Structures are given as structure tokens and as C-alpha cells.
Amino acid sequence: MKLHVIYGGVILLLLGAIAYLLYRDLDRAITLGKRDLQMGTLEVENRQLLSAFSVLARDKTKNDVVSAMTQYGKQNPYEKHGCVWVGNLVMEFSPEQKLVNVSPTMFSGEPAPCFLR
Structure with missing residues (x-):
């Protein structure tokens, strides 16, 4: 039992x-x-x-765009291969200082404009 x-x-x-x-x-x-x-x-x-x-950002200059991107972030922007890197974004500017392309730095699956130069 x-x-x-x-x-x-x-x-x-x-x-x-x-x-x-x-x-x-x-x-x-x-x-x-x-x-x-x-x-x-x-x-x-x-x-x-x-x-x-x-x-x-068509009417903005490079300095305007970079200062707007760094306003809320803690990362300092830096230039490398002719592009400006701010946090998780890389921005490509034309010789006239106008924004041409913006892309994430990783995990997007799309080619970034400044990686393979």
C-alpha cells in the first residue's frame, strides 16, 4: 500500500x-x-x-547634418575613407558638402558606401 x-x-x-x-x-x-x-x-x-x-537633408550642409546626428548621441563623429561615421551610421557627402548616402554600419545586409574603398 x-x-x-x-x-x-x-x-x-x-x-x-x-x-x-x-x-x-x-x-x-x-x-x-x-x-x-x-x-x-x-x-x-x-x-x-x-x-x-x-x-x-538636401538643403543642409555637412556640418549641419553631423551636428544634428551628434546632438543626442554619445559617440564622437570621425571621418574615414571620405565618409563620416557617427555611432551606427555612416554618411557619405559630395564634394559640395551635401549628403549623398546614409547607411548603417553593420547588420543591414546592404553594402555600405565606405566599406570597400
Whole structure:
């Protein structure tokens, strides 16, 4: 009789552990799915902003654009290969000091204008 109670207790503990692990994995799957959806949305918004940036800054000079980019960031801008690097963005300017191209420095999957020079 005692052995049946012990086996019943072990079975209940195992079923409880399995239910907990199932709940934890289901919660993790939902959380990761929401995160992936949000990251996809942010990637689309980032591409839209980067493509519109050159048009919006058309009347601005190089100094205006660089000072606007460094206003809220903690990184100091620097020039390398004819481009200005500010934080996670690299900006290419024309000889007339007008913005030509803006691209992220990494993880975008698109070729940056200043990497392969």
C-alpha cells in the first residue's frame, strides 16, 4: 500500500514538472514570436528613415547634418575613407558638402558606401 502512494506521488510530480515545462516553452515561443514581429517592424521603419534621410537633408550642409546626428548621441563623429561615421551610421557627402548616402554600419545586409574603398 505504501509503495502505491509513493509511486502515485512520483507520477504526480512528473506530471506537474511536464506541465510546467510545457507552459514555460509555450510562453517562451509567444514571447520570441512577438519579439521577431517587433524587430521586423523596426527594420522596415529603419530602412524607410534611411532612404528618406538624404531627401530631408538636401538643403543642409555637412556640418549641419553631423551636428544634428551628434546632438543626442554619445559617440564622437570621425571621418574615414571620405565618409563620416557617427555611432551606427555612416554618411557619405559630395564634394559640395551635401549628403549623398546614409547607411548603417553593420547588420543591414546592404553594402555600405565606405566599406570597400
